[in-house]
Amino acid sequence: MQLSDVLNHIPPRARAWGKTLVVIGGALAVYVAVALLVTLATGDAIAGAAASNLVVAALALVYRWRSTGRVGAPSPRPRARTGSFWATAAAGLVVCWLAGQVSAVWVYSTWGSAQFDSVNDSRGASSVALVLVTAVLLAPLGEEALMRGIAFTELRKHWAPLASAFVTAAVFSLLHGNVVQIVLTVPLGILLAFVFEAVQRLWPVVVMHVLFNLAASFVPKEFVGSIAQPPMIVALLGAVILVLFALTPGRYAVEQNNEDRASVTPRSR
Numbered sequence: 201m202q203l204s205d206v207l208n209h210i211p212p213r214a215r216a217w218g219k220t221l222v223v224i225g226g227a228l229a230v231y232v233a234v235a236l237l238v239t240l241a242t243g244d245a246i247a248g249a250a251a252s253n254l255v256v257a258a259l260a261l262v263y264r265w266r267s268t269g270r271v272g273a274p275s276p277r278p279r280a281r282t283g284s285f286w287a288t289a290a291a292g293l294v295v296c297w298l299a300g301q302v303s304a305v306w307v308y309s310t311w312g313s314a315q316f317d318s319v320n321d322s323r324g325a326s327s328v329a330l331v332l333v334t335a336v337l338l339a340p341l342g343e344e345a346l347m348r349g350i351a352f353t354e355l356r357k358h359w360a361p362l363a364s365a366f367v368t369a370a371v372f373s374l375l376h377g378n379v380v381q382i383v384l385t386v387p388l389g390i391l392l393a394f395v396f397e398a399v400q401r402l403w404p405v406v407v408m409h410v411l412f413n414l415a416a417s418f419v420p421k422e423f424v425g426s427i428a429q430p431p432m433i434v435a436l437l438g439a440v441i442l443v444l445f446a447l448t449p450g451r452y453a454v455e456q457n458n459e460d461r462a463s464v465t466p467r468s469r
Contacts, residue, residue: 220354223263227350228371231256231342246326250334253342260345260402267353273401280398285447289395292443293408296387297415298427299436304384305421305428315378335417340409347372347389348396348405356397361449365393387440388412394447 210218234255239248265271279285308316323331347368355364369389373382392405399405 217358220357223354224351227256227259227263227346228375230259231346231375244326244330245322246330246334250330250338253334253338253345256342256350257345260349263350263353276400277398280400285398288443288446289391289408292391292440292447293388293412295436295439295443296391297412299433299440300384300387301416301419301424302428302433302436304380305424306430306433307383308380309428311379313378313380316380319378319381332417336410336413340406340413343372343375344392344396344402344406344409348392349402352393352396361394361397365390365397365449368393384416387444390444391447394444394449397449398447 231252235245235248235252237248238251239245242248261271264273307313351371352364352368355367359367369386372389373385376382376385388409392408395408396402396405
């Protein structure tokens with residue numbers, strides 16, 4: 201029996217899931233492999249991260265072109281064209297940053313993290329310019345291309361936006377490899393998935409990710425440490441839940457349906 205015959209006996213849904221898993225798994229494998237190879241070749245983990253993010257950003261362009269026949273993005277959802285959406289998204293970015301930062305500081309001060317210390321050691325061993333360019337520009341570009349441009353887009357073929365957002369946010373945080381950055385990035389990952397679902401294009405979430413990393417690089421650590429107390433963490437996590445609820449993707453579907461119905465309803469004379 202030939203391979204084509206075997207594939208023809210696989211249910212269409214299983215074949216579709218198989219393709220999705222291959223695409224996501226392949227993209228993740230490329231991301232990790234390039235980082236490891238460049239790190240081994242140069243002895244600089246930051247150079248490895250920079251190279252892997254550039255490669256996966258190019259890979260996302262190829263993926264979109266192969267999937268849709270074009271590099272351009274589809275039209276945004278109706279709600280993404282309103283000022284209230286962007287005001288809520290901006291508020292979400294602020295509270296997700298604060299909640300992630302204070303939670304990460306509290307976790308590190310309580311339990312520590314050898315893996316996070318290793319990340320900081322790698323940054324100290326690399327050039328300041330490369331660290332800044334990677335953290336502030338290349339990491340947001342590559343991570344958004346991988347997690348929202350490829351992984352989220354693939355999962356949306358099978359799952360609702362909410363499930364796809366939570367899974368990609370979890371994978372996004374786990375890629376950082378230490379509990380401190382996992383705590384730091386989970387709220388951000390969900391927020392960016394919600395925004396991407398609305399705007400249907402990468403550059404807005406890349407800009408939001410850039411702003412998040414800029415704040416992490418330049419806001420004084422003393423300020424974050426001064427508010428990293430359990431009551432503040434609980435309050436900020438509550439604010440994160442509220443703002444994410446306000447941006448819940450289910451609202452987009454309702455608005456899209458309303459717009460579709462309005463476009464086919466005859467006007468009264």
